[in-house]
Amino acid sequence: MFARWQYLSSHYFAESDYSLVLLFTSANKNGNFVALRVVFLFCLKCLQKLSSSRMQNATMVRPLFGGALSATIPHSAKDISELREIPDNQEVFAHDHTDQSIIVELLELQSHVQNGDAARYHFEDVAGSNKASAPGTSEVRAVVALPKSDLSLEECSSAFLLTGTQCVAKFNEEAKNTVTIYLGLFRLPQFSTDVLVTFNDPLSISPSSSSAVGIGGEQQENTEPWTLQDFQHLLQSLRLHDPGVFG
Template sequence: MQNATVGRPLFGGALSATIPHSAKDISELRELPDNQEVFAHDHSDQSIIVELLELQNHVQNEDAARYHFEDVAGSNKASAPGTSEVRTVAALPKSDLSLEECSSAFLLTGTQCVSKFNEEAKNTVTIHLGLFRLPQFSTDVLVTFNDPLSISPGSSSAVGMGGKLQEDIEPWTLQDFQRLLQSLRLHDPGVFG
């Protein structure tokens, strides 16, 4: 299977990034909020979400990445004790990034126990979260890579998978996600309003 990447326009071409192979644009399947771009792996339960969010001035540096991780946990209904854990947070060197307009950037890795479609079954998901801070545009750009570790047999994600991830497919890797983060580029600041 080829491991080619595709440079893709985001938000009508206002931004662009290298999206990993086998990515399906979810906006072709359902309506998404204007501030989101969502891609799902064709053969696994992985997904990548790019969001333009209001800058959270009250949190700085690594705490900003933790704030957004907790916000995602709340959206995933993974905010109960023991359902969400931050493993690492690290600054991304600006010299490695194409998004020159960001004042700082961070990569957080953690896990969350989440259910799909409000099901009772919970899946353990590794969350890789890239945060780009753009205070001059009052914006936090959040890029989230959801990478399931284990799928509950009762989850709709397990249908046809036997409760585990298919091993004959080529899933996205952390390197694919890092390539996306490094390639993210701003073309039109008007996207921030």
């Protein structure tokens, strides 16, 4: 039986990033010292698994339009259809703790506009719905094509991401908020459909707006706002399962 232990050194196994090897010596029953290597599973492996689990919980692949489509929706998303009636051609999600929202819409293909002009057309249509059509109340900052190799929606002929701003009054209030609008457009001419995904990200909120209520309050778990990267991940994950949804 080994009589005593003496810690000599520690190092990582070259064969594994997750093992910690501790080298000890001990005296055996003949009085000779022998070297022993005791291998411990390093906590990093557990931490990485935990981190991965949290990331999976942070975002969720959700069915859209009864499962006809799906996409990865960011953390803290509330399905607005559980609170009020939503048009059949829309899926609407709102952040639990911020004034951000994401809208997925199935719209009639606007075949008279092509390429980036189609994204601008839909942006102007959104501006009209937001009563932000007056001069100086909306601006397109950039329109870029999305590489099809990065998309899961293989059926689209082309896709674009528009970035712009609009001055929007919530619930027909007098106070207006400046909102950054990220607009993803997927064109599916074979189905006579434009799939529009809009991310409304408030840039500045008027103190008189109802959106100002609760902002700056006590920090809660998962209060982090959605980011452009979250939205890009959503666009890349959008997938079609049942073309019958287009009629």
